[in-house]
Amino acid sequence: AAQRVSKVVLQKSLREGFALTVSEAMWKKTPVVGGNVGGIPLQVHHGINGYLVESVEDTVEYTGRILDDPGLAKEMGNKGYEIVKKDFLSTRHLHQYLQLFRDLTN
Numbered sequence: 001a002a003q004r005v006s007k008v009v010l011q012k013s014l015r016e017g018f019a020l021t022v023s024e025a026m027w028k029k030t031p032v033v034g035g036n037v038g039g040i041p042l043q044v045h046h047g048i049n050g051y052l053v054e055s056v057e058d059t060v061e062y063t064g065r066i067l068d069d070p071g072l073a074k075e076m077g078n079k080g081y082e083i084v085k086k087d088f089l090s091t092r093h094l095h096q097y098l099q100l101f102r103d104l105t106n
Contacts, residue, residue, distance in 0.1 A: 004028050004030075007067055007073055008050075008067060008073065009022070009033070010033050010059065011025075011034040011040060012033070012034065012059055013034075013035045016039060016040055018039035018042075019034065019040045019043065023084050025080070026049060026077075026080035027084050028081075030077050030080070031072075031073050032044050032049065032051075033050055033051050033053055033066070034051075034052060035054075036052040036053065040052065043084070043087075043088070044080075048079050048083075050076055050080065
């Protein structure tokens, strides 16, 4: 619930798997500042729907950019939503499996 009213979501992990929190934020049109580890770079496209960071200083800088520019935050949030909708919904995978089955049976 907090993600819906957040201006930015921080996911600054030292290690990470897929990072479902990132997908959830993107689905809610919230830009993400995340560590460049695990599955985060698969979801966050630096400068498009958020920022990938390596240090505390980077985290402060990029979080500030988003908080200081509501237009940028909105644009990144919308792009994140489109990315998660296109690449990470189960329906996408279902369509791919159905196409595979069609191809195999023809």
